[in-house]
Amino acid sequence: MKISSTYLVLLMAGVYGVDVREALHTATVDYNGEDRTLVPQNNYNGWVNPENLAPMPQCIAQQGQSTWLSTMTKCTGKRCTSHFGAICTHHQWLTQLSCLSIAFSSDVIESYFPYCGRSILAKAQLYLWIHNITGRTWLIDVGDANGLQNLSPASLAKGYAAVDVIYNAPPCLTGSDSALSMEPFQHVIASCGFTNTTQHTGNAARPWEYSAFLRSMIALDFETVGYNLVRHHIRDGDYFDKDCFCSAFTIDLEKEPCLGSGQLDFTKERLWINATCGSTSLPDNWTDILKTTQFAYIPIEDWHWPICVADMPKQVIELTDQCATDACGLDSSGYCEVKRAVDRACFCRNISYDSCGGSCHIFENRIDYIKWLHDLCDNVQDWHGLPDNWRQLAAPTPIDMIPWRWTIKPSIDSDIAYITRLGSIRATETCSLNEWKLGSFALVNIATFLAAFLSQRTGIHRIARGFLWHSHPQCWFFKGTLIAALQLLAIWFNVLSVQNTSGYEDVPVIQLMLLWCSMPRLAWLTILLIGLQPFGAMEFSAAASLLFAEMILQSLSSYYMIMTVNYGREHNFYLGGIERAERGRLAKTMYAGALMWLIIIGAALVQLMRAIRKMNRLTGSGSLDPPKSQTAKQTASKIAEELMAPLHEGCAKLREKLAHCWMDKTRGSEETPLTSSQGGDYMVYGTFSVKGQHHWVSQKTFLYTAMVIIMLLLWIAQWLFWGGFIGLSSEEFCPPKLGVLTAVWIASSSIGVIISII
Numbered sequence: 001m002k003i004s005s006t007y008l009v010l011l012m013a014g015v016y017g018v019d020v021r022e023a024l025h026t027a028t029v030d031y032n033g034e035d036r037t038l039v040p041q042n043n044y045n046g047w048v049n050p051e052n053l054a055p056m057p058q059c060i061a062q063q064g065q066s067t068w069l070s071t072m073t074k075c076t077g078k079r080c081t082s083h084f085g086a087i088c089t090h091h092q093w094l095t096q097l098s099c100l101s102i103a104f105s106s107d108v109i110e111s112y113f114p115y116c117g118r119s120i121l122a123k124a125q126l127y128l129w130i131h132n133i134t135g136r137t138w139l140i141d142v143g144d145a146n147g148l149q150n151l152s153p154a155s156l157a158k159g160y161a162a163v164d165v166i167y168n169a170p171p172c173l174t175g176s177d178s179a180l181s182m183e184p185f186q187h188v189i190a191s192c193g194f195t196n197t198t199q200h201t202g203n204a205a206r207p208w209e210y211s212a213f214l215r216s217m218i219a220l221d222f223e224t225v226g227y228n229l230v231r232h233h234i235r236d237g238d239y240f241d242k243d244c245f246c247s248a249f250t251i252d253l254e255k256e257p258c259l260g261s262g263q264l265d266f267t268k269e270r271l272w273i274n275a276t277c278g279s280t281s282l283p284d285n286w287t288d289i290l291k292t293t294q295f296a297y298i299p300i301e302d303w304h305w306p307i308c309v310a311d312m313p314k315q316v317i318e319l320t321d322q323c324a325t326d327a328c329g330l331d332s333s334g335y336c337e338v339k340r341a342v343d344r345a346c347f348c349r350n351i352s353y354d355s356c357g358g359s360c361h362i363f364e365n366r367i368d369y370i371k372w373l374h375d376l377c378d379n380v381q382d383w384h385g386l387p388d389n390w391r392q393l394a395a396p397t398p399i400d401m402i403p404w405r406w407t408i409k410p411s412i413d414s415d416i417a418y419i420t421r422l423g424s425i426r427a428t429e430t431c432s433l434n435e436w437k438l439g440s441f442a443l444v445n446i447a448t449f450l451a452a453f454l455s456q457r458t459g460i461h462r463i464a465r466g467f468l469w470h471s472h473p474q475c476w477f478f479k480g481t482l483i484a485a486l487q488l489l490a491i492w493f494n495v496l497s498v499q500n501t502s503g504y505e506d507v508p509v510i511q512l513m514l515l516w517c518s519m520p521r522l523a524w525l526t527i528l529l530i531g532l533q534p535f536g537a538m539e540f541s542a543a544a545s546l547l548f549a550e551m552i553l554q555s556l557s558s559y560y561m562i563m564t565v566n567y568g569r570e571h572n573f574y575l576g577g578i579e580r581a582e583r584g585r586l587a588k589t590m591y592a593g594a595l596m597w598l599i600i601i602g603a604a605l606v607q608l609m610r611a612i613r614k615m616n617r618l619t620g621s622g623s624l625d626p627p628k629s630q631t632a633k634q635t636a637s638k639i640a641e642e643l644m645a646p647l648h649e650g651c652a653k654l655r656e657k658l659a660h661c662w663m664d665k666t667r668g669s670e671e672t673p674l675t676s677s678q679g680g681d682y683m684v685y686g687t688f689s690v691k692g693q694h695h696w697v698s699q700k701t702f703l704y705t706a707m708v709i710i711m712l713l714l715w716i717a718q719w720l721f722w723g724g725f726i727g728l729s730s731e732e733f734c735p736p737k738l739g740v741l742t743a744v745w746i747a748s749s750s751i752g753v754i755i756s757i758i
């Protein structure tokens with residue numbers, strides 16, 4: 001008897017603990033509740049065959065069964081079941097039901113109750129057994145079985161968990177004892193365990209037997225607690241009641257079971273307790289020293305390097321191996337799932353911004369690298385691996401936003417003499433103020449304007465016309481080239497003078513020349529002034545020569561403009577890439593200027609192409625075959641018209657005024673006033689088309705206006721570009737001897753204007 005009871009306890013504990021569960025299932029016969037009735041068929045005047053009694057409940061089987069068995073034995077006796085007259089022909093060991101109902105008093109139950117009462121399901125199972133035997137509706141005291149007949153899933157206050165989760169618990173926990181009761185972990189799990197439906201362990205057909213040898217009843221079978229008691233289905237398997245476990249298994253926080261078993265097992269233990277019982281049974285700061293992948297450890301599969309990983313030194317790359325360790329990831333239920341991970345603190349301790357150089361410090365890679373470092377280590381205690389100005393470094397710096405890599409500033413070497421003497425780096429001192437740099441451009445512009453204005457007033461052209469270029473309208477080509485060459489010469493001279501300054505020997509000549517070609521020049525105003533002159537073909541020649549020179553210089557400046565737009569596009573500057581950058585506003589101005597320049601040039605070219613194509617078609621199909629000069633004129637006028645088409649709306653007024661002015665000056669009052677037209681732009685020319693001469697003149701007006709407006713817009717774009725660039729580059733762009741440079745430019749552009757006019 002003793003042997004059997006110990007076996008059952010061990011079996012149950014084993015079943016729920018280790019893999020003896022297999023044993024349980026092999027010995028299991030599914031209980032078919034329907035064809036088993038408690039009231040046995042063979043009822044001999046209140047005496048029944050023990051094998052017809054309901055099997056032993058689980059919680060009794062798991063405890064010392066001696067009281068239970070002796071109680072049953074008391075009501076069992078050898079009875080005659082078959083008589084032949086007065087002679088008994090057959091004796092059987094039978095149990096008296098009325099005796100049982102008295103024997104299973106509350107005293108007997110009380111000794112089993114602390115254990116059976118832990119789990120509500122076990123309690124309900126016991127109650128059903130007692131109720132069937134004794135008819136009582138209570139166990140020990142009246143009312144203590146209330147609600148047990150009507151269980152629902154909510155009756156398991158904290159729910160249940162599959163017994164499998166104990167594989168997530170470290171051995172130091174599963175091998176430990178409850179702090180208060182000293183009951184082993186496995187045993188507590190077993191006491192709270194249940195299966196999906198009631199199952200039999202043992203001989204289901206013969207749950208009880210009277211052993212004459214032991215002179216006692218023995219249990220051949222017992223029933224597991226089934227979740228079917230709550231009238232719900234769950235998947236096949238073994239489970240335990242969490243509430244039951246958590247109240248029965250206590251932990252002494254001073255002596256946690258896994259305190260001395262290493263950090264990983266300790267983490268596993270705490271996570272297991274938290275996932276099973278919640279954090280109330282753990283100290284407040286229980287998460288502090290855990291080895292979890294939530295923050296302190298980064299799972300290898302989530303690890304990523306910054307873009308510049310190729311430039312990172314070997315020691316840094318190897319840190320992930322050196323700092324690798326096992327840590328707990330959380331599975332869907334909150335239990336530990338051991339993963340390979342990188343110890344964040346270990347990694348961060350050994351890395352700082354300067355650990356990696358090369359491309360890690362350049363623009364987008366740098367931004368990415370800083371962001372990576374910041375995300376990785378910023379919350380690590382006592383980590384100060386980022387430089388103080390990291391926020392600036394995390395956005396494009398002014399130097400990043402300059403599309404080219406060369407600078408104009410004195411190299412430090414040549415300044416050593418000054419450094420030693422003045423005790424400070426001279427570079428910043430020698431750099432003119434940005435206002436001066438822009439001011440020099442403004443001066444050149446003003447001088448150009450004055451030259452144009454004065455030469456017009458003083459009538460140089462009239463003097464010159466007399467003997468020099470006696471009105472050769474075709475010479476605009478030559479003059480234009482000359483003007484452009486003069487400008488380039490001035491730029492070249494200036495670049496050389498910069499290069500010859502000590503400290504500036506490294507300045508790239510061609511690059512700087514091309515950049516200076518994009519300087520804003522006042523060509524539009526000069527052409528406008530010339531256009532207002534009351535002279536015939538001469539002015540056209542002057543304007544054309546200036547325009548031609550301007551075209552040459554603009555095509556040279558396209559190199560830097562296109563480079564800027566392209567750089568901005570590549571680095572996403574046009575779509576918000578420089579929102580947070582230092583001097584971002586200046587950069588925006590510069591890039592907007594370059595883009596505006598490109599759009600204007602593009603639009604002008606497109607219009608020109610269209611005009612030429614249209615005109616080609618016209619002349620190709622033309623059968624009138626007009627004289628050559630007339631064709632040329634028509635061609636020019638067509639081109640002009642086409643060029644102007646997109647500007648028609650906005651510039652109608654200006655053009656009208658210009659045309660009026662022009663006509664007034666050329667023709668005086670001898671012609672019908674232009675303004676008589678109904679304001680429709682084409683109407684103006686329509687009225688003139690009958691008179692070929694006038695038509696040509698009006699088309700020239702057109703052409704002038706188009707030129708002036710295009711050049712005005714280009715001029716604005718160039719000012720934006722330079723304004724932004726100078727502000728942005730500041731001390732990176734420090735041409736020395738600004739006064740000399742300005743003087744040379746003033747001279748060259750003034751001479752250019754005069755050349756164009758004479």
Ligand SMILES: *[C@@H]1O[C@H](CO)[C@@H](O)[C@H](O)[C@H]1NC(C)=O
Pocket residue numbers: 033038054128129132
């Ligand atoms: C108790 O008896 C009822 C019928 O009266 C039966 O449905 C139930 O299964 C019995 N319980 C046990 C534990 O045998």
Ligand SMILES: *[C@@H]1O[C@H](CO)[C@@H](O)[C@H](O)[C@H]1NC(C)=O
Pocket residue numbers: 196197233234235236237
């Ligand atoms: C419970 O498990 C048994 C096997 O042990 C299975 O046959 C039965 O269908 C399960 N019951 C429910 C309700 O899923």
Ligand SMILES: *[C@@H]1O[C@H](CO)[C@@H](O)[C@H](O)[C@H]1NC(C)=O
Pocket residue numbers: 271274275278279287330334
């Ligand atoms: C602890 O358990 C609670 C509830 O079960 C859960 O919300 C929380 O995330 C767990 N904490 C940790 C660190 O796993």
Ligand SMILES: *[C@@H]1O[C@H](CO)[C@@H](O)[C@H](O)[C@H]1NC(C)=O
Pocket residue numbers: 283284285288289
């Ligand atoms: C947790 O807090 C207690 C005091 O509230 C302190 O004694 C203990 O050292 C803390 N443990 C950790 C790991 O921070």
Ligand SMILES: *[C@@H]1O[C@H](CO)[C@@H](O)[C@H](O)[C@H]1NC(C)=O
Pocket residue numbers: 319322323349350
């Ligand atoms: C990290 O740096 C510490 C000192 O800051 C050093 O003791 C340790 O060896 C380094 N670890 C690795 C993996 O380089």
